[in-house]
Every structure is written in structure tokens, then in C-alpha cells.
Amino acid sequence: MFAEKIRQLRENKQLLQRQISAALEMDNALYCKIERGDRTARREQVIKLAELLDASQEELLKLWLADKVYDIVGEEDGANDILNIVAESIVEYQKSKPI
Amino acid sequence: MFAEKIRQLRENKQLLQRQISAALEMDNALYCKIERGDRTARREQVIKLAELLDASQEELLKLWLADKVYDIVGEEDGANDILNIVAESIVEYQKSKPI
């Protein structure tokens, strides 16, 4: 999800993993694992990645968070019920109309 | 969410925290924190709790998982977007109709 996305973005830009991992100051092996979904990135890394890949920071963060949520509910019975419970408990701030 | 639920169930049954924590073989202070939402229970504890409180194991587990999901997305921008992404990626097994 997040993983496939960053791989696509990187390939579109014709960059090597080595270049990304250098820019992120991380071991190449670790970046490889992140790109394959074996490991998760940390938030700051996601943010830097968005810059490096000219991607929307918000979008990447959403995918990254979606992965985390999926890790929790993905295998559970009634996963959708759980998501609904959470959705109801969230108070999404309405954009107040300008006066 | 999970926390308030177990507190209500316990109070309805007129039990003391001490009694629950003894049955769960856990420190009283820890159970207190769980009931207040300061700490999270572990899965086996949730299951035992459902028994002790005569509650539906499935329901309690859902609330417990919902808390975990909320911890991830609750404070995030576009939390609902994230939940939608996850919902779409979940393949909920359809109950196949008996022939």
C-alpha cells in the first residue's frame, strides 16, 4: 500500500534505492525492506520521502497510517464494524464557513 | 471506549476492581489504569474480562481494537479518509448463502 506507492514513485523518477536511502540517511537494506513492506518507516522518514519523490505529504502519510490501521484490523472478524466504531467516535472538524 | 465499557459492566455487576484484578491475576493498580484508559489490556485479558463480566467477547474485542485504531488515526488530519482507504482494502468474507 504505502510500500508499492513509494516504489512506483521512485521508479517513475528513475531513482535508485541507494540514492533515496542516502538522502534519508538510512541504511540501504532498511530502505529496501520499507519499500517491500517488511519494515515500517517512521513518520519523519515518510515526510522526507514525500519531498524526495515530489509526492503529496498528506497522501503518503495517509497511506502509511492506513497500513498501520490495516495491521490492527486486517485479520480481525468484523473489521468493518471496528472501522465504523472509530469513524463514529471521530469528530471531524467542520470547516466553518467564513462570515 | 473500551475503558468506559468495562467500568460500566463491572459496576453493573457490583464488583470491585480488586475482585477483577485478582481473577485476572494482575496488579490492582494496573487494572485501575486499564479501566481508566491509561493503559491498554492485552488480548487474553480482554477475553477473560468478557467472561468475568458476562459480556460478549466479540463486542469487547471490537471496542478494544477500535481504541487501538483510534490511537493511530484519532488525531490525524483526514482520519476518515484513512479509514476509507482501509475499508476498501479489506476483503470481508461474504457469508455464502446455503444452497
Add this chain to the structure above:
DNA sequence: TTTGACTTGACAATTTTCGACAAAAGTACA
């Protein structure tokens, strides 16, 4: 077959979580 990109697995370092304990704070009541 050498080179460079990528992948893997095992281990080390770091961070987070869990549980134990002590002590404080609140409650009820003689």
C-alpha cells in the same frame, strides 16, 4: 566473470510497553 542494484537473515541498539510496588487520594462509617 565482474559490477552494481537489490534482497535477505541474523544480530545489536533503541524505544515502547507491561507489570510491581509504594504511597497518595478519595469514601464510608463507627
Add this chain to the structure above:
DNA sequence: TGTACTTTTGTCGAAAATTGTCAAGTCAAA
């Protein structure tokens, strides 16, 4: 008030999970 009890809070070390490093591996192209 003073005692007995329940609940709450803070802190600490142990245990577990996460993140990072290193060495060796595969694979494809030159």
C-alpha cells in the same frame, strides 16, 4: 476524628517490540 477499604497516581526495572547495521546472498546486464 480515626480506621478500614477502594481507587488512583508516580516511578522503576524487566520484557517485548521496533528500528538500524552488517555480512552475505541473488540476479541481470555488460
